[in-house]
Amino acid sequence: MTDRTRLRVFLVAAAGLAVALGVGLAGLPRFGSPASTYADVINALAVPLRRSTDAVSAVTLDFRGIDTLFEEFILFAAVAGVSILLRPLSDEIGEMPEDQAPDRRVPPPSPAVGLLGTILAPLLVVAGLETVTHGQVSPGGGFQGGVVLASALFVVYLATSYSRAERFQPGGLLEASDGAGAGGYVIVGVVGLLAGAAFLSNTVSLGQPGNLISGGTIPILNAVVAVEVAGGFVLLAKEFLDQTAVIRQDRGGRRS
Amino acid sequence: MRDAVIALALVWVAASGTAVVLTRDPLHQAFVAGFFGLCLASLYLAMQAADVALSQLVVGAVALPFVILLSLAKVRKPE
């Protein structure tokens, strides 16, 4: 199709789809009216049965924990996939771009960056841990906290050692953390089985609502998710960052 | 009052979403997309979805633009 034809056909099709969506959405209850008893039941059960004052955490990590197990494996697959797709390929060599200028020396990390890192990283770690550990009490949880922790790790990485990347290769550790987090979720599920209950049953003592130690397996799952997400996101960013240092040689030896 | 805030945020989201699509230069788009993520997060907050707002914030306004910028850094490197 030419650009023009494609645009025309698309506009007709999109108009049709929009009308269809409109018809469908028109059948929904008015915006702002309660939709389901399912939600009412969950909202009513979260605190008494799960001692989790954040009902959303109770849903994602307990009532519908199996969804989140697969969600974690989507992240896990994405991290593995990015590593596979951005691996050093047979026709590529890894060099820092600076290496191409023979008289240029790699500058050490500037004191300013280092200082920023030393101030920022602990703050981010505290914020991340706070978000992870309070998942069952207040909004936040393993995913959000994990990303914050990842950015803390990344700040450290950038501030101290990326330009001396050869010396510090945390890849294996990050992989292990990614795998351990994802596998940990499965293990928590299997522990339920071993306790004679169902897969992903909340078999740990529940504690008091609002308390840091409450919700049974919910904080444990938040922790394993955080371990996975933190490792996975740093690994992901590292793979992309490494790409700037990868040079491809085509078959004629030309570099790009 | 809350309805007015939500309505305003909805309009903002629609406008900034459109801007993301219409910004054809990927570098500019990365920043507009970050702003769009911010708008979405505030809309979610106004709709009492703090958990989702937090996720949207870390993904849409931080992680995604960051990865886009890294990709662009690779792609834009002079041949």
Place this chain on the structure above:
Amino acid sequence: MIPAVAHPAPGTVLAPLAVAVPLAAAAVLAGANQRIPALWRDLLGSAAAATATVLAGVVLSQAAHRRVVYWFGGWRPVHGTVIGVDYAVDPMGGALAVLAGVLALAALVYSRRFFGETGGRYPALVLVFTAASIDFAWTGDLFNMFVAFELVAVTGFILTGFYAEEEAPLQGAINFAVLNTVGGLVVLTGVALLYGHTGTLNLAQMGQTLAGHRPGGLVVVAFALLASGFLVKAGSVPWHFWLPDAYGTAPAPASILIAGVTSELGLFGLARTWETVFSGAVAGSAEQRIRLVLGALGVLTALVGTAMALAEDHPRRLLAFVVIAHLGVYLLGFSLLRTAALGGVALLAAGDGFVKGALFLAVGIIRRHRRATGARALRGEGPAITIAAGVIVLGVLCLSDLPPFSSSVGKDLLVATAGSAGPLVEAVIAVTVVGSGAAILASAVQVWQGHAVDNPSPSEDAAETAAGWGNVTLLAPPVVLLAAALGLGLVPHLADHAASAAASFADRPGYHAAVYGAARRAVARPGTGGGGVEPLVIDGAEAAASVLAAAALVSRRRIAPVLGRGTGWLRDLHRGHLGDQLTWAVLGMAAMAAASGLALR
């Protein structure tokens, strides 16, 4: 109203393990990556896939007597409101899980040590794909189905783009990813609409809420969205464009997963939501009309797939079009909306799934061998090549629905239940079978003679020849897969089993009762006629016609211009332009919504 967090019945514990084992193994494989020796990686991966397959097989045998219902976290329904997520395994879903497990095992054995440079990540992705497929086939929850749908797509397109040194696999992966993600968004929109309407995500409760009410605009649109989303994955026209781009470029072991499992999952998703959610709300006349819509789509898909298979030179793209053509036949069979026909479709899909896997692997062996020896022609090149060629010929016969392969039983069942539509179904199947069989045979002959255009990329070559070609682990998977298709056909009373599995699949009240814990035996098995001499004659004629047509195709120089003129515009549509593919997809969704509106209201 404190719900009992009940302990599950003994014996049902296997259902979650079938998913947990491959996932746990995947976490270990990717987490430890290079730190496990290659041999142990291969063993762990294969053992996990084998365990999942065996567990799925046991669950299938349990489900044959009575649906296996499993509540995650022990959350049973409270006063009719479902609060957790369940697996509700019936024989159909159980069989699909076994198929996924067997194909994953074959892929892992075949690709032993190929992908050393990526360490444990490649087998990990195959295992995650398997677990997601099993979850999709078993889950009783619509949102959980969506999550599994996405995970299947994500792992699928990563495996497709594996040869990242080359342009074509990358584009195949991008088209796969974008189209399937849009399909996923559409499915999720459908899920959201149904939740807003029924207040639940559980398939059984949803079906119960909708039953007996004439479907309103919302339900119609939700059906159209779910159907188009699932058909994107299945690869029905006009959502099929990503499929040849992906299969044509993926590594052979990944192709068999995508070809043998993904299409089936898409169709399964459509059938599952139709039978458990929507069918109760549809009256007789509306059912007639939706039958027409789906049937027309099936015929169109079968014809486009066959025509493109005939016009295609590239062996693996050709196989992809054969997959599309067969999907069209399955869709046509499903559109009859009769339980016995559904059983026939299941048998066809299972048999074809094994055979298509065997074909992809056999083509892979021949290609690899030709690269390794540098030989142009393959005549007299040793036992490995002869076996691979034998697999291709037998495979084509099997795809021709000849007895004693299982697809023959399936086809007869399908035609027998089609009623007045019988001749049409028979004709479409005949065209598909003859056309695709001829295309594969002709292509195999060309590969054999060294004329084929399918030159493996250097990188692919380096990866795949490293393992050595004469290896047992290379030859065993295609042979075993073919034997599985044959063995399935020899199971006594196969047609009856399939029909009863389909009856249980389509039994909406029974499904609901099982999910809600009411004891209920499997429904009575409907008797099936069929067999006799006449189908045998037709099948034989079809196989013969395939061979003749293949002979004609091989002397291509004479008919190629004719074929080229006839299908030139069609080939133009399949150039792999992402914008075009998206436009067609959106157009298809709008058309599906309009057609559903006309049919169901």
Place this chain on the structure above:
Amino acid sequence: MTVLAFAVVVWLFVVGLYGMVTSRNLIHLVVCLSVAQSATDLLLLEIGYVGHGHAPVFVDLPKHPGPTVDSIMQALSLTDVVLGAAVSALLLALSVQVHKRTGTLDPDELRTVEPNRS
């Protein structure tokens, strides 16, 4: 209000698709996909929204706090956000590789999954 809320969902979805179809750059296309994706997140939350309801967080609240917004839809939306991030990252990785191989990101120039690679 109802019309506005749902219209924004349809608009975001269609505009995202429009951007993808007309895109001349894969990275731009990926971001447009994430716009269409956010339409579904928004729809889930709108369905779960309860007017004057408070968030489903029960810290420091009286025993019967009145209407609460739907926690299920928030959980689903949360899952979808994570999922979208994963898909975007993968597509960006694919785009980076495509650019390395071909020197372009324009889908128009990439229309070569050639039927004939002879």
